[in-house]
Amino acid sequence: MPTTYTLISSNVLSSSAESVTFSAIPATYTDLVLRASVRTSASGAFSSLGIVINGNVGTVYSWRGLGGSGSVSYSNWYSGQNAGDVSYGVGDTATANTYNSLEIYIPSYTVARNKPFSSITVQENNATAAYTLARAQLFSSTAAITSIQITESSGNNLLATSSFYLYGISNA
Amino acid sequence: MPTTYEKIATTTLSSATSNITFNSIPATYTDLRIVWVYKAVSAGNTAFLQFNSDTASNYSYTTLYGTGSAGGSQRSTNNTGAYLVSYAEAPTSEWQLQTIDIFSYAGSTFKTLLNTYSGDTNGGGFISRGVNLWRSTSAITSVALKFDAGGNMPSGSTATLYGILKA
Numbered sequence: 519m520p521t522t523y524t525l526i527s528s529n530v531l532s533s534s535a536e537s538v539t540f541s542a543i544p545a546t547y548t549d550l551v552l553r554a555s556v557r558t559s560a561s562g563a564f565s566s567l568g569i570v571i572n573g574n575v576g577t578v579y580s581w582r583g584l585g586g587s588g589s590v591s592y593s594n595w596y597s598g599q600n601a602g603d604v605s606y607g608v609g610d611t612a613t614a615n616t617y618n619s620l621e622i623y624i625p626s627y628t629v630a631r632n633k634p635f636s637s638i639t640v641q642e643n644n645a646t647a648a649y650t651l652a653r654a655q656l657f658s659s660t661a662a663i664t665s666i667q668i669t670e671s672s673g674n675n676l677l678a679t680s681s682f683y684l685y686g687i688s689n690a
Numbered sequence: 691m692p693t694t695y696e697k698i699a700t701t702t703l704s705s706a707t708s709n710i711t712f713n714s715i716p717a718t719y720t721d722l723r724i725v726w727v728y729k730a731v732s733a734g735n736t737a738f739l740q741f742n743s744d745t746a747s748n749y750s751y752t753t754l755y756g757t758g759s760a761g762g763s764q765r766s767t768n769n770t771g772a773y774l775v776s777y778a779e780a781p782t783s784e785w786q787l788q789t790i791d792i793f794s795y796a797g798s799t800f801k802t803l804l805n806t807y808s809g810d811t812n813g814g815g816f817i818s819r820g821v822n823l824w825r826s827t828s829a830i831t832s833v834a835l836k837f838d839a840g841g842n843m844p845s846g847s848t849a850t851l852y853g854i855l856k857a
Binding site: 523581582584585586591592594595597598623625629631632633634635636652653654655658688689690 | 787
C-alpha cells in the first residue's frame with residue numbers, strides 16, 4: 519500500500535527570516551497541505567501573512583474570508599491581489615510563547631487549471647482580541663505549483679521557532 | 691507503524707456526469723475523509739450528498755458562512771441529502787474545493803460530518819464551514835456526491851475517498 523500522507527519538507531526557524539519558501543515541490547502527489555505555527559516581529563497581537571505561489575506576484579490572487587475576533591464576526595473579499603493572504607500570524611507583543619496555527623490545503627496542484635485552495639488560521643492569547651479566519655482562495659494560474667512562499671505581509675520577520683511543514687497527499 | 695491515512699477510491703470524471711459515487715466502502719477504518727474538486731455545468735445546483743442511497747428526509751445541517759460582505763449562520767432540518775454549501779449554488783466559472791470529514795462512519799449511532807467549502811471566483815464566491823447530521827444507525831457503505839437539482843459536473847471534476855484508521 520503506498521503512503522498517502524508524506525512529509526515533503528519542513529523548516530523550523532533557528533533565527534528570524536523574512537520568508538520561508540518551499541521550492542522544487544515534486545509533481546508526484548495529488549494535493550498539498552502546509553501546516554505552520556507562526557509568530558512574527560510585527561508590533562501588536564497579530565500580523566498579516568501572505569502566500570506567493572511559483573514566485574508569481576501578478577494580480578492572480580483572490581479570496582473570500584470568514585472571520586471572528588471574539589467580539590465580532592465578519593466576511594470580506596479581495597480580488598486582483600499580488601499575493602494570497604493567510605492571516606493572521608501572532609505579533610510580537612502578544613502573550614509570550616503564543617503562536618498561530620495555520621493550515622493551507624491545495625488540491626490538484628499539478629492540474630492545468632486555476633487552483634482553488636483553502637486556508638484557516640487560529641490564534642488565542644488569553645489577553646486580547648484574537649482571530650479565527652477561514653478563507654476560500656483562488657490562484658488564477660494554470661501552471662503546476664512548484665514553490666510556495668510564506669511572508670509577513672508588512673515586511674516584518676517570521677520569528678525563530680516558527681515552524682512550517684509541507685505534506686503531499688497521494689491518491690495513487 | 692500502521693498506515694493511518696489511506697486512499698480507498700478516487701474518481702476523475704472524463705465527461706459531464708451528475709454524480710460521483712463511492713460504493714462498497716469497507717468498515718475497516720475509523721473515519722472517512724472526502725476531498726472533492728468540482729464546479730457545475732449549469733446554474734441552479736447546490737452540492738449535497740446522500741449516504742447508502744437514502745433519499746428520505748433524514749438529513750439536517752447547521753452552517754457558518756461568508757458571502758464576502760457578510761457572515762451568517764443557517765440551519766435546516768429534514769432534508770433529503772446533506773447540504774454541503776448551505777444555500778449557495780455551485781458556480782460554473784471556477785473550480786471549488788469541498789472537504790468532508792465523516793466521523794465513526796461504521797458505528798451504530800447517528801452520523802455527523804464536518805463539511806468545508808472554499809469557493810472563490812475572483813470577484814464572487816462563498817465560503818462555509820458546517821455540520822450535517824444523518825439520522826441513521828446504519829454503517830455508511832456508500833456516498834453519492836451530487837447536486838440537489840440533478841445537474842452535471844464537468845469533465846475534470848475529481849473526488850477522493852480516504853480512510854483514517856485509529857488502530
